[in-house]
Amino acid sequence: MSSKESIANFLKQCERVLHVSRKPGRSEYINVAKVTGIGIILIGVVGFIISIIAQLLTT
Amino acid sequence: MLKEMLQPIFSLIPQVKSPTYRVPFKEKLKWTGIILILYFLLGQITLFGLSTNAVDYFGQLRAVMAGNFGSIITLGIGPIVSASIILQLLVGGKIWRLDLSRPEDKAVFQGTQKVLAIIFTLFEAIVLVLTGALSPSSPELTWILVLQITIGGILIIFMDEVVSKWGFGSGVGLFIAAGVAQQIIVGSLNVLSSPTSPGVPAGAIPHFIYSLTSGSPNFDLLIPVLAVVVVFLVVVYAESMRVEIPLSYGGVKGARGKYPLKFIYASNMPVILTSALLLNVQLFANLFQKLGHPILGTISNGRAINGVAYFLSTPSTYTVIFTDPLKVLIYAVVFIGSCILFAWLWVELSGIGPKQVSKQLYDMGMQIPGFRSSRAQFEKIMSRYIPAITVLGGAFVGLLAFGADLTGALGGGTGVLLTVGIVYRLYEEIAQEQLMDMHPMLRKFLGNE
Numbered sequence: 001m002s003s004k005e006s007i008a009n010f011l012k013q014c015e016r017v018l019h020v021s022r023k024p025g026r027s028e029y030i031n032v033a034k035v036t037g038i039g040i041i042l043i044g045v046v047g048f049i050i051s052i053i054a055q056l057l058t059t
Numbered sequence: 060m061l062k063e064m065l066q067p068i069f070s071l072i073p074q075v076k077s078p079t080y081r082v083p084f085k086e087k088l089k090w091t092g093i094i095l096i097l098y099f100l101l102g103q104i105t106l107f108g109l110s111t112n113a114v115d116y117f118g119q120l121r122a123v124m125a126g127n128f129g130s131i132i133t134l135g136i137g138p139i140v141s142a143s144i145i146l147q148l149l150v151g152g153k154i155w156r157l158d159l160s161r162p163e164d165k166a167v168f169q170g171t172q173k174v175l176a177i178i179f180t181l182f183e184a185i186v187l188v189l190t191g192a193l194s195p196s197s198p199e200l201t202w203i204l205v206l207q208i209t210i211g212g213i214l215i216i217f218m219d220e221v222v223s224k225w226g227f228g229s230g231v232g233l234f235i236a237a238g239v240a241q242q243i244i245v246g247s248l249n250v251l252s253s254p255t256s257p258g259v260p261a262g263a264i265p266h267f268i269y270s271l272t273s274g275s276p277n278f279d280l281l282i283p284v285l286a287v288v289v290v291f292l293v294v295v296y297a298e299s300m301r302v303e304i305p306l307s308y309g310g311v312k313g314a315r316g317k318y319p320l321k322f323i324y325a326s327n328m329p330v331i332l333t334s335a336l337l338l339n340v341q342l343f344a345n346l347f348q349k350l351g352h353p354i355l356g357t358i359s360n361g362r363a364i365n366g367v368a369y370f371l372s373t374p375s376t377y378t379v380i381f382t383d384p385l386k387v388l389i390y391a392v393v394f395i396g397s398c399i400l401f402a403w404l405w406v407e408l409s410g411i412g413p414k415q416v417s418k419q420l421y422d423m424g425m426q427i428p429g430f431r432s433s434r435a436q437f438e439k440i441m442s443r444y445i446p447a448i449t450v451l452g453g454a455f456v457g458l459l460a461f462g463a464d465l466t467g468a469l470g471g472g473t474g475v476l477l478t479v480g481i482v483y484r485l486y487e488e489i490a491q492e493q494l495m496d497m498h499p500m501l502r503k504f505l506g507n508e
Contacts, residue, residue, distance in 0.1 A: 047241025
């Protein structure tokens with residue numbers, strides 16, 4: 001296969017992929033947002049508490 | 060043979076013991092929690108003998124590398140990821156032939172990565188101290204400073220190993236998420252004042268409230284916080300996009316199945332690797348300048364001002380688009396291009412290529428009705444989709460990270476992007492583990508015993 005053909009072939013593949021790609025549904029989106037949001041806040045709060053304690057101890 | 064030559068070196072380096080049993084959910088949670096707290100504590104240990112006027116040369120990339128500037132873990136995961144880049148290029152580029160589906164080759168891969176990571180730790184520590192990025196308060200403390208940074212770096216390497224073997228996800232992911240999440244919460248909520256402006260709370264939201272009470276509300280203070288929320292909402296959307304591969308083939312009636320794959324197929328790994336690559340460009344630019352041959356560009360006051368290093372430094376606000384559009388364009392092209400390359404390498408090496416996915420589907424007992432050799436058929440279908448998803452997903456995640464950085468979000472746009480992906484995958488793993496702990500039969504069925 002020439003490189004021109006293989007590029008054309010690849011672009012066709014990309015088109016096919018975009019054709020079968022699916023947007024997240026509303027409930028799925030909200031679920032992922034909730035889970036990751038809570039996770040980030042949870043981890044961040046642990047870090048926040050430790051950094052505040054450290055700042056208070058050093059001043 | 061290179062493999063045999065490396066073996067004695069590996070046996071010299073202590074290893075975290077691998078669990079000989081299936082680690083139960085609670086134990087995994089315990090180890091992950093311990094390492095998380097340890098990581099935060101190490102971030103509070105400031106380097107002894109660091110000059111007070113040290114400037115952070117890699118501020119924007121620091122968040123992605125989970126380093127805490129001026130602390131013993133200044134390097135963060137930089138050395139681990141740099142080592143991983145070198146190995147991926149060597150093995151993925153078939154320069155060093157390793158078959159990662161074989162346990163002994165995988166052990167060689169991991170052992171080499173650890174040795175390289177330790178070498179990188181020492182190298183980065185020396186470069187940072189000698190080039191003045193982390194200058195000592197007096198010359199005799201130079202090597203004490205290098206020693207502390209190296210110890211911190213090695214601790215991170217072993218903590219990563221503990222999480223990978225005994226906890227959830229990987230240490231690399233955990234540390235990135237921890238660093239960014241901490242920056243977001245501290246940056247928005249900190250009520251204590253910074254030493255530079257006493258009496259004024261340092262966090263964005265308390266600072267804003269303070270500005271309200273003093274009669275001149277300053278809405279600009281809230282922009283980084285809002286940027287976090289915007290980047291978060293966009294990335295959550297991107298993370299939950301799927302590609303549903305139709306498993307029917309050749310027009311067989313009734314043969315309808317769908318196999319969902321994530322659109323960001325190589326996950327956010329390409330962004331982590333690309334960021335580490337860019338960090339190394341800055342590091343080497345510093346080094347060459349110090350040696351008197353600034354071939355990668357000139358660095359002044361911790362910022363690259365010309366040359367390759369300038370074009371490849373992260374634009375951290377959107378205003379750069381107007382002041383230097385060429386730079387932004389070059390940066391975007393290199394960043395996205397590198398993300399595509401690493402996405403491709405990552406898919407090859409982490410066992411999610413067309414061949415391996417087909418094998419998995421086949422082993423799970425999936426069949427395509429009407430075809431005797433389903434496995435070959437799966438492979439045919441997968442190889443029509445996976446390469447394209449890899450490239451599109453890599454380019455997409457690169458574009459997102461690039462765009463996110465321009466918003467100037469707290470913790471860095473790229474940092475927020477990575478954190479969303481990491482925390483989501485962590486949740487998926489935790490949910491699956493919990494399910495398996497509750498249902499031993501399911502565990503047997505999935506062959507995870």
